[in-house]
Every structure is written in structure tokens, then in C-alpha cells.
Amino acid sequence: MKMTRLTAAMALTMTAAAPAIAETLHFPMLSYRTGPFAPGGIPFADGYADYLRLINERDGGIGGVPIRITECETAYNTERGVECYQSIRGDNPLVIQPLSTGITYQLIPRTMVDGIPMHTMGYGRTSAVNGEVFNWTFNYPGTYWDGASVIINYLLEENDGSLDGKKVVLLYHNSAYGREPIPTLTRLGERYGFEFLPIGVDSPGQEQGSQWLQIRRERPDYVIMWGWGVMNATAIREAANIRFPMENFIGVWWSGSEQDVIPVGAGADGYKALAMHGTGRDYPVYDDIQTYVVDRGLAAGTGEEIGTVLYSRGMYAAMLAVEAAKVAQEIHGVAQITPAMMRDGMANLVITEELMESLGLPGFGPAFEVSCDNHGGSGEAMIQQWDANAREWNLITDWIAPDREMIMEMVMEDSLAWAAENDITPGCLDRSGG
């Protein structure tokens, strides 16, 4: 009995390690469709897969080479994330998108050694903006520090340029993700003279009674939230319960999706959140997705979540990956690109408004350029507000720029400290051969 189990195990692992089929571009997905964060993970994964399928169906792949999608379930768990990474790293994955700040931290050193580019869009380690240290990690179009700065810039505008004497609370998911904006907000608080108070919520965040009691006692002018999953809806409900003015409650882009506000009902009306991209079904690309993917029965989900915030974000991540692959093909003059070539494509990615329009996404995301000393794009974001009656997000500002000068200063400090810790000499990578 013992032997048969062992041989079966061996046979199984052998097949798992089987080499890839040639002439495809491998785009792996590290998704989470199970676990406490599945409501956020599912639409993102569906959006990512649907856009890649659209490219296959409509354009026949990128530069004539079809895309191969593989999926691995992480359940937002770092150990499973590492297992997923190990299972795909030998299979020429063009870009890893872990969709979890915790997994990102584990994979940054590994991807560097393995030479696999990683894109952490709007999450992950902010100081990866410094491409001289983090050669293989990209976090365009925006980072958490950008997001924190955008919120403060927005509040400055609201208050005629002064936040002096105001009190700002950060309600954060007590994890690497949630703690990321604290240094930025602390520094901004010193600069603009507002009192900054971080309050942590332990994962997954269903218990927030004591935190909101504290908020009630502290009477802050603004509450900023870095939450994810069930924590968002709970926080918005608690805020509604203590009658905290919703227009003074602002979430990061991971705390501003339909799943977070709809459960709260009318109480969520007026809640604001950052938007790193547009939402809604009004973009021409969704018609293509409907025709080529959904109507052909190829959609990853039911097709109903098209245009929701997190679906759009997954789609946006896939679109940026596809554009980077196109740039890589152009640079190297070959269609079958390697992960190293993909990195060159990502490091030289230029997104213009015209390009966005030609892709069927006019005004969807900011225009930005990636370079060796800036892997973080422009960092611009908009503010959106929830309308509980119409059940939709409305953009209430144009793109707001972050305080990039201060952020770059912090990025340099943090990234150079990390480089020293890990014996890395900062420098740009040369383009790979070929």
C-alpha cells in the first residue's frame, strides 16, 4: 500500500513538471477564488482571463503567438502562493501577478534570482518604484504611497490648502498591505500639520467594534481606509452606524468596489474611494469582450460582473501586460518572447492617451512612462463617490497627482536600505540578448 501511494505520488509530480508546449506566450494567474478574500479575487481573476482570451480570439494572440493562460489558486495564503510560484517558474511565465502584498514580499527576491518579471499593480512593495534596485519588479501605474499622497492632496484641495489642526485616522488591515501607507501619512502629517492616528484591524476584519469606539472618541475630521475583503463592508457599516459623515470617509482603491458598499445599502451613500482607473460598462473594449468572449461561452465568470471595479482592474492588469509584451516583441524583433525580454518590454512601456483610445479604453487609466529609475508610473488617481440610489460609482475629480518628490525621497531611502541588506549594487539592467 505504501509503495503504490509513493509511486502514484511520483508519477503525479512528474507530470506536473512536464515542459511547456512551444510557441505560446505563457501568462500565469495567481488567483484566489476561495477563502475569505474570494469576493475580491474572483472578479479580478475573471477580468484578467477575459481580456487575455479576447486577445486570443480577436487578434489571434500577441504578434501572432497565442496566449496560454494557467491558473493557480492561492486563497490569499502566502505558503500556497509560493507553491504556485514554484509550480510555474520553470514554465517560462512572462509576468507574475501575485495579487497579494504578502506573496509579493516573498516573491521579490525569488523572481530576481530566477529572472522573471513581476507586476504588482497598485499593491506590493512601494519602494520597487526604484528599478535600479528592484530590476524585476514593477508597480505601475500607482503605488500605496502615491495613493496616500493623492488622498491628502485631495483633502488639501477641499480645505483650501491647509490641513492644519485636522485629525486624520487611518483604519488599516493589520498586515503588510495595510501598514504600507503609514510612513507616508506620518510624514505628510508632519508637513501639513494634521494629527495622524493609525488604527489597525486584524485580518479578516469582521470585528471592528473597539476600533470604531476609538474613532468615535477621537472625533477625527477624516477617516482613510486601507482595507480588503470583508473588512471594507464592515467598516462602512460601522461608520454608518455611528453616523460618521460618509463624505469624510475615503478608501484606497482596494476599498472601493461594489462588493464593499452594496451590502451596507443606503448607509453607504457618499462614501469615497480612490480610483486608479475608470469603471462602468461604457468603454468600447467591453463590447469586444461581450462579442468575442462572453457570447462564445469563453468567459471566466458569468459575464455579469463586466464593468465592475475589480473586474475592470483585472482587465486593466491584463491589458498592461499585453502592451508590455508588444513592446518586448518590438524591441527584440521576435514574436516568441522570453521572461527576460518581457522585462525589457515592461521597463520601456509607454502608455499614452491615444494608445488607450485605440485599445477601446479612452480615459480609462493615466498616461505614463516606465523607465529604469521609475517602475511606478505616474501615481495619479481619481476620487470616486458611491451613489447608493443609482448603485454606481461616480468620478468626482480628474486625475490628481501625488507628491512624487517626497515619495521618491522615501523610495530611495527604503530601497537603498533593502539593497544594502541584501548586497545588491543598484544599477539598470542591460537589455537581454536576442
Added chain:
Amino acid sequence: MIYREAGDFKLSYGADSQTFPIKGDRWAYWLALAFAVGVVPLFLTDYLANAILIPFLIYVIAALGLNLLLGYCGQLSLGTGGFMAVGAYAAFKLMTGFPDLSIVFVIILAGVITAGVGVLFGLPSLRIKGFYLAVATLAAQFFLVWLFTRTPWFFNYSATGMITAPTRTILGVPITGPNASALSMYLFCLFFVVVLAWLARNLTRGSLGRSWMAIRDMDIAAEIIGVNPLKAKLTAFAISSFYVGIAGALLFTVLLGAAEASEAFGIDKSFLVLFMVIIGGLGSILGAFIGAAFLIIGPVLLKILLVNNLGWPTDLAAHLEVMVIGALILVFLIAEPHGLTALWRMLKEKLRLWPFPY
């Protein structure tokens, strides 16, 4: 015919009281060891090492530790995750505080520190037992994780609260960090497993292990025959925590490379290790191996079978995995309440008589 005991005479007391009194078992033990050291490295791939073997070895150590406490001394602990976190954070502080300290000593010292913390949280066991003790250790679990997420000193004031293991080498071969090869990590963990399993086996056969078992079977009777419950319970907590701390330190330094307490060492870790011990078999060294294999290798194999070989959707496979593992736990526990190791023991008894049962 499998076990040929005819002519296997013991000529000295030493030979009679050795760990594996049956010749066949001795052979199996040495063969397994030779296979793990000599054969596995030949076909070791990164995936096999990082996804299956290294987690398996690390959880074997944790399950051994809990088995010493629960299986041999009868003290129920739900604080395993918290004690693993102590091991991980101790290893991190030692690695960053003393960069020249060898990684072997870092791991052992992390275990020693965890042993100290374990004794501290083991003190209530002198007054309370059973479920009440479980609740007290549950408090340890939550308190320790809370401590490590709220006190910046433990994660060296890093902005995100993550701890990251720097690269450490033995004789120039990297053991931790991204440059470590699968082989070096595997052998490093295997070394600890072999030494600790050998130690556990001999501890439980010695006077200390007998005093633990006396406490487990009936503490009042044990006290009457002269077993000091203070000493027995606290040594059980100390040695168990030592093992669990080493497992936590290895999990963080070798396997994960980066961790945060609330995510990597949550209450689910405590339950995972507890289930390993219960499914493998309480009070059995082999049980720790079987239990860890069942709960670490099982899900991965199931995933490979369903997703990679049959092409099922990942979410369906993930849901099914929980159901299948849960159902198997139920089936095994109903069929054999004493764990998988009891099945093996029964099989062995049959094999000793086979093919001529009375």
C-alpha cells in the same frame, strides 16, 4: 515472511531494549534514511523540494513537538502557531542582530528561546487540565501573534511589519535567502528532522518520557508513585516548544523567506499541527510523519491531480480539496480512532504472523 523473526535472538540487555527490536524494522529505518539522504537528492526538483518535501519535513518537526506534549504528556495545546511565530521571530532577531552567527545555531537558539516562552505559557497546566488548558494555550496563540504584530522591535521597525530572512550560508553554500538551492535547503531540514526525531524517540523511551506518560495516564497516581508533576509538565512544555520553535524558525528562514505573524502563524497553523498529530496517531513518532504527510502532501497531490492532470477549474479543485481532506479525516478517525499509526501497528502485527496466523 516479511518479518523473519526466527533466529533473531537478543544476547544482551542493550540489544533487547533497542529502538527497533525487530530486524525488519531496523532495516526499513536504515533504508528510509539512506533513501532520503542518498536517493532523493538525485531527482530533487525545485518544485518537489519547495512544495512538498521541505514543508513536509518542517511540519514533521512541529508535529513531533506537539506529539510530545499532547500524545506523551497529555497536555492539550492550541498555541502551536504562536510558538512557531516565537521561533520565527527569534530566528529573525538573531540573524539580524548577530550576522556572523551560524544558521545552525540560530535555529537551535530560536528553539531554546521558544522553549522558555513555552514554559511560561505551560505554567497554567499545573492548575488546569483538558479543555481549560486548551483555552489557556489558545490565549497564548492570540497574545503572541498580537505581540509580534504590534511591537515594532520584533520586526526591526520595518514599515510593513514583514520579517525577511537574509542569506546565510554553511561552508559557502547558501541555506536561506533566494539563492539557496533546493538541495541545500532539503538536506538542512532533513538533518534537523533526523536529529530531532532520534532525540524524541529516545526521550520518550527514557525516564523523562515515562514520567510524561505516567502524568498522561493518571496524574494523581503518577504523583503518588513519585513523579513530580511540576517537572514532568514543564519539561514537556519546554521540549515540545523547542521542537515547535525550530519548526517555526525553519519555516520562516528556509521555506518562506518572508513572513508576518498574523498571516503565517495564525490559529489555523495550530489546528493544522493538531490535526496532524491526531490523524497520525497520538503518542507515536511515526504518527508525526504520517500525519504531516497526509495533511501536507495530500492536498498538493490532489491539486496536481485535479488541476494539472484533469484540467479542472482551480476554485472547484480548491473547494473539493477541503471537502476530500475533511471527509478523509472523518473516515480515518471513525475507522481508526487512534490514528493512522494504529493501522500500521495492526498491519505489522499481522505481517509478523503472516502467512501462518494462528
